[in-house]
Each structure stands twice: as C-alpha cells, then as structure tokens.
Amino acid sequence: MSDASAKPEFTIKPNANPMPEADRLEAFKALGFGTLFSDHMAVMHWNVVKGWHSGEITARGPFAIDPAAAVLHYAQEIFEGMKAYRTPDGRVVLFRPEENARRFNESARRMAMPEIPEEVFMEAIDRLVTIDAKWIPEGEGSLYLRPFMFASEAFLGVRPARDYIFCVIASPVGPYFKGGAKAVKIWVSEHYTRAAPGGTGAAKCGGNYAASLIAQQEAVEHGCDQVAFLDAAEHKWLEELGGMNVFFVMEDGSLVTPPLGGTILPGITRNSLVTLLKDQGITVHERPYSFAEWQADATSGRLKEAFACGTAAVVAGIGEVKFSGGGFTIGNGETGPTTLKIREQLVSIQRGQTNDPHGWVRQIAGI
Numbered sequence: 001m002s003d004a005s006a007k008p009e010f011t012i013k014p015n016a017n018p019m020p021e022a023d024r025l026e027a028f029k030a031l032g033f034g035t036l037f038s039d040h041m042a043v044m045h046w047n048v049v050k051g052w053h054s055g056e057i058t059a060r061g062p063f064a065i066d067p068a069a070a071v072l073h074y075a076q077e078i079f080e081g082m083k084a085y086r087t088p089d090g091r092v093v094l095f096r097p098e099e100n101a102r103r104f105n106e107s108a109r110r111m112a113m114p115e116i117p118e119e120v121f122m123e124a125i126d127r128l129v130t131i132d133a134k135w136i137p138e139g140e141g142s143l144y145l146r147p148f149m150f151a152s153e154a155f156l157g158v159r160p161a162r163d164y165i166f167c168v169i170a171s172p173v174g175p176y177f178k179g180g181a182k183a184v185k186i187w188v189s190e191h192y193t194r195a196a197p198g199g200t201g202a203a204k205c206g207g208n209y210a211a212s213l214i215a216q217q218e219a220v221e222h223g224c225d226q227v228a229f230l231d232a233a234e235h236k237w238l239e240e241l242g243g244m245n246v247f248f249v250m251e252d253g254s255l256v257t258p259p260l261g262g263t264i265l266p267g268i269t270r271n272s273l274v275t276l277l278k279d280q281g282i283t284v285h286e287r288p289y290s291f292a293e294w295q296a297d298a299t300s301g302r303l304k305e306a307f308a309c310g311t312a313a314v315v316a317g318i319g320e321v322k323f324s325g326g327g328f329t330i331g332n333g334e335t336g337p338t339t340l341k342i343r344e345q346l347v348s349i350q351r352g353q354t355n356d357p358h359g360w361v362r363q364i365a366g367i
C-alpha cells in the first residue's frame, strides 16, 4: 500500500442536477421500500497495491464495470442495511451504526474481501446523510442506507479479486406498517435451506439472498408474505426468515429465539431486542426451537405470539404459518401485545423519542 497510515478521504462533488424540491416532496407522498433514491452516493475504491483510495461523495449514477468483473461471475459481494431518522426535535440520528461497520467487516472476512476501516465506513455514512439530509422524510419515515462492496476486477480465474468498489446509496422509505400492524403469513420451506454449517449464513452477502429467492417465490405462490428456513443438517430447527430473525412469545411470558451459531445472520435488531427484554427482567432463551415444537406450542396455546425482526421492517408480527402438510394460526392471528410493546420501545429509542439507556443512538453533527 502506498501510505497505509493516511486515512482515505472522500472528496465532495455535489450533484449539479439534484431532484427539484417539488418533485421530491411529491415522491415523498407515496414512499415504498427501495424504489426512490437520494441525489448522491459515497464511493471508494480498493486495490491490492493502493489499498482504499479515490473516495468521493458524488452524484448517484451507474457504474461502468467490465463484463468480466468478478462479482458478475462469482458473487463476491456484501452489504449492510441501516437507517437515518429525523428526531422530533430536528436532530438526525443513526441507530448503532458501529455495529453495521463491524458486521460489514466480518462479512468481508468471510468472503475473502478487504476490510474497510470502521471510521471510513462511518465517514461515508455521515457525509452522505449530511449532503442528502433533505431526503430524510419527516414523521414516520426514514432514510434507508445501503452500504455495499463488490469485486470489480476483470478476471475470470477463481481467487479473491484484487479490485473492489465500496459504495453507499440512500433511499427514503415510509413506515413499514401502513395499515396498522398487520401480522404476516409465513411459509416454512421444508425443502430449500438458506445456510449450512461452515457456509455463509452469518455473512450479509448477496449470494445468500440469491439462494433464498426460489423459496420466497414458493412462499408467495402459497399466499404467504415471507419464507422461514429450517436448518440444513436435520431440516428440523427453525433458523430465520430470508432477511429477518424470529422470536416466540410463550405463555409464561418468556421468549425464545434461535441461537446464533454461524447459520443465522446476527441481527442488530435481534441483539437490541434481547437486551431490551432482559432489561425488563423478561427471560429470553436463545435455544434451538424445532418446527415440531412450534406447531405443538401454537396448537396447545403455549405459544402466544411470534414475530420477525430486522432493520427494514423493525418488528413484524407473525399471524399464520403454512407448510406443505398444512398450517396453523398463532394466537388470534393478529400482532400480539408483547410484539407491539417491544416494537414501540425499540422504535422510540431509534427515533430519539425516549431516553437511550445503552447509548445506541448516534447523532450526526452539523445538520
């Protein structure tokens, strides 16, 4: 590396043609998820000789990459998902962003990609959110941030690439629960699995999602919203959804969530909920939970509620479960009170509406 000690910087090149304010405000009236994008992006390059270099905050636009770019052939790609919120008193805050930076580098190691210094990752986020602050919706919306990195070297041999592009894009998103907290319907895939021991289940890589899409398609064909995966070795233990972790609320007030162990993505939402529940003296068992147990507990009434969690949806109640052999309802099929309460607690911390006992919220200065 030319100068490993100098911190790589981002040159700021403001977009000369930002979206007119009237158009932006019009687009804000119908916010979905991941369809509208802000004016800028953060980009930085890495190669084996120079290390991280040529950082820019620049107009959002297409990349020119070679058709032989390694990512297009061997899927060396990782990503993160996080949100910037506007607080009631007008500050702009992030929720545990250093956890995203840390996990990004864990994913990078698993995929034999270069790590990015956490402070460079954070600076990309801070600068992008600052320049695109007007893209953070008021009220219940937020600015979804998508950091990602991919192998850009033009090379068809099989080895880790020698060139990468790191990028962050931003997308204003609306409240996930538009018509109130409607519970989701889950399809349990008994045939397809998401991650095997020794595989990439704990890395946030695009390949995991590519492999989950056929199961997600099966879920939709069966009238479900999301797919739940069982473990690859025994097809017995519940692991997680395609992009969210799961919790179960028991009759005795305790909760169960499958343990991390390499095949489950260690969700920051999951970790935060475990902490918030334990703070209140609620028992959370991180233990294997089988599909057979799930069916039996739902039928007997021992299981009161179930929910999925992740940055995009925050917390989503699970009302109904279907699988090839039948189906069952959880509780009355609606989002339950424990689910609603923990969601409210987390959301109010994330949005800076309440005190933040663990110091999870980080303000972006100077906005």
Ligand SMILES: *Cc1c(COP(=O)(O)O)cnc(C)c1O
Binding pocket: 081, 204, 240, 241, 242, 243, 244, 245, 265, 266, 267, 268, 269, 270, 309, 310, 311, 312
């Ligand atoms: C991102 C992700 C989650 C949720 O993680 P959060 O940090 O809570 O957003 C859960 N499962 C998978 C497979 C994911 O990719």
